[in-house]
Amino acid sequence: MTRATLLAILSRFLITRIVLFAIAVGAVSRLPVDPVEAHGFHLPPQPHAFLEAWARYDACWYVTIAERGYRDPLGDNEDMRAAFFPLFPSLVAGATRVVRPPLLAGLVIANACYLVFLLVLWTLFARDWGERVADAAVWIYLLFPSAFFLSAAYSESVLLAVTAGAVLLARQRRWLGAGVLAALSTLARPLGVVAVVPVLAEYIAWRRVSAEAPTRLGAIVAPVAAAAAVYVVLAWNVFGNPLAVIDMQASVRGSIGPPWQPIIEMWQTGPRLHGFNNSLVDAGLAVAAIVSLPVLFATVPLGYAFYALVVVLVPASQSLISFNRLLLPSFPHAALLARALEHRWMSAALYAVFALGQAVWMTAFATWHWVA
Numbered sequence: 157m158t159r160a161t162l163l164a165i166l167s168r169f170l171i172t173r174i175v176l177f178a179i180a181v182g183a184v185s186r187l188p189v190d191p192v193e194a195h196g197f198h199l200p201p202q203p204h205a206f207l208e209a210w211a212r213y214d215a216c217w218y219v220t221i222a223e224r225g226y227r228d229p230l231g232d233n234e235d236m237r238a239a240f241f242p243l244f245p246s247l248v249a250g251a252t253r254v255v256r257p258p259l260l261a262g263l264v265i266a267n268a269c270y271l272v273f274l275l276v277l278w279t280l281f282a283r284d285w286g287e288r289v290a291d292a293a294v295w296i297y298l299l300f301p302s303a304f305f306l307s308a309a310y311s312e313s314v315l316l317a318v319t320a321g322a323v324l325l326a327r328q329r330r331w332l333g334a335g336v337l338a339a340l341s342t343l344a345r346p347l348g349v350v351a352v353v354p355v356l357a358e359y360i361a362w363r364r365v366s367a368e369a370p371t372r373l374g375a376i377v378a379p380v381a382a383a384a385a386v387y388v389v390l391a392w393n394v395f396g397n398p399l400a401v402i403d404m405q406a407s408v409r410g411s412i413g414p415p416w417q418p419i420i421e422m423w424q425t426g427p428r429l430h431g432f433n434n435s436l437v438d439a440g441l442a443v444a445a446i447v448s449l450p451v452l453f454a455t456v457p458l459g460y461a462f463y464a465l466v467v468v469l470v471p472a473s474q475s476l477i478s479f480n481r482l483l484l485p486s487f488p489h490a491a492l493l494a495r496a497l498e499h500r501w502m503s504a505a506l507y508a509v510f511a512l513g514q515a516v517w518m519t520a521f522a523t524w525h526w527v528a
Contacts, residue, residue: 157279161287165278165294169271172298173307179515180209183522193524197233199259207259209522214240215309219258222248226394238400239408242390243343244311262309269317270306274298276320280327281491284457292494292503293487301513302480302528304521312484315344319351320487323459326358326376334358335376339383346401347485350466352380357459409474415446418476432526438479442472445483452488455495460488481528 185205199216202208211219217236222245224230226237244265251261274294282290297303306313322337334355341351355376392398419442422434430437445468453461464486471482483489497503521527 157275157282161278162275165274166271168294168298169274173267176304176307176514176518177206177209179518180522181205183519184209187519187523189524191524193526197230197236202259203257207257207263210263210308211259212308212521212524215259215262218245218248218309218311219262221245222252222258222262226390236404236408238391238395238397239404241311241343241345241348241387241401243340243348244314247314248309259309263307266309266313267307270313273306273313273316273320276317276324277487277490280320280324281494283327285491285495289491289494292497293490295503295507296490296493296510297487299507299510299514300484301510301517302484304514304518305481305484305528308521310481311344312481315341315348315351315485316487318344319348319485322351323354323358326355329362331359331372332375332379335379338376339379342380342383343387345485346405347467347470349380349384350463352376353463353466354457354459357457357462405474409471409477412470412473415442415469415473418442418472418474422476430527433475433477435476435479438476438528441483442468442476442479445486445489446472448489448492452492456488456491460491464488478528 197216199211199219202211217240220230221237221240221242226242244262247265248258248262251265252258255261255264274297277297278290278294280290281293297306306316318337318340322334322341325331325334325337335352338349338352338355341348359373359376388398391400394400397403418433419439422436422439425434427434427436427439429435449461449465449468452464456464467486468483468489471479497506517527
């Protein structure tokens with residue numbers, strides 16, 4: 157990556173973040189909040205409007221875990237902390253030693269990881285498909301309607317940074333580093349362990365041409381296995397159930413079934429343009445993501461395709477809840493879309509639609525309206 161490319165990505169990131177945060181401040185300062193949504197679990201009022209706009213939904217849980225851990229009683233509130241993996245709140249807790257309040261520390265961590273992910277993504281995609289596709293993928297991840305969650309105190313940006321970093325290190329045959337980052341991904345989100353899939357795919361490709369390959373498998377597998385064991389022990393010790401996250405996910409999203417079942421349930425409950433579990437937007441994204449999987453298997457590295465398969469099918473087989481956000485980790489889908497944008501007018505039109513959608517959803521999120 158050249159200095160000019162680095163500065164270009166950095167400037168795009170800063171400009172879009174300034175606009176996004178301005179929209180958030182304007183929304184929370186001038187528009188009424190949804191009293192029903194705001195009645196749920198939330199943080200105390202924040203000292204500034206630009207922080208209050210982000211003190212919403214899952215961010216409240218992550219910040220609470222960073223401040224109080226998993227054991228501290230929460231009064232009469234329903235305790236959903238078992239649904240949230242420890243990497244991001246641990247990073248936030250560490251950052252609060254130099255950045256306060258904790259929500260601000262969460263925003264700093266999330267946005268730093270967001271920027272790192274964009275730089276790594278550009279490097280990977282430029283290597284595979286050239287700079288045009290890499291540039292388009294960066295714009296997609298900056299402007300996609302639900303991409304504002306990557307700037308929120310949520311764990312998606314951390315997951316993307318360590319997953320993409322693991323793939324890049326695997327490409328560079330730095331297997332221990334790739335294994336460590338895949339292990340961190342395992343501790344970031346429930347499906348984070350899938351980061352090991354593209355890493356192992358790179359290892360298998362290397363094994364075919366290198367006599368050293370068999371001795372390197374442990375450098376990948378051991379850290380991931382250790383991270384999984386750490387989480388199981390943590391869950392057993394704290395929640396009394398090593399599979400607490402699965403039970404919590406099932407209670408919120410339902411059990412795994414055929415991927416068409418959530419679409420049927422949406423129609424039975426009454427579809428809306430966008431809602432908690434009956435969103436036409438989420439349904440459209442789920443259908444598009446699933447239908448495009450065969451194209452991914454035909455056009456991107458096999459490890460990418462299997463990674464996208466799991467990232468998309470697992471949530472889509474439970475419910476439509478939050479699918480627009482849960483799709484964000486599937487960066488192979490961004491590659492597919494970026495490769496399709498061959499003409500400037502196509503790119504400009506799509507980016508304009510994306511940017512408008514993100515402005516609307518950022519406004520909704522800041523005013524306690526459900527997005528994902």
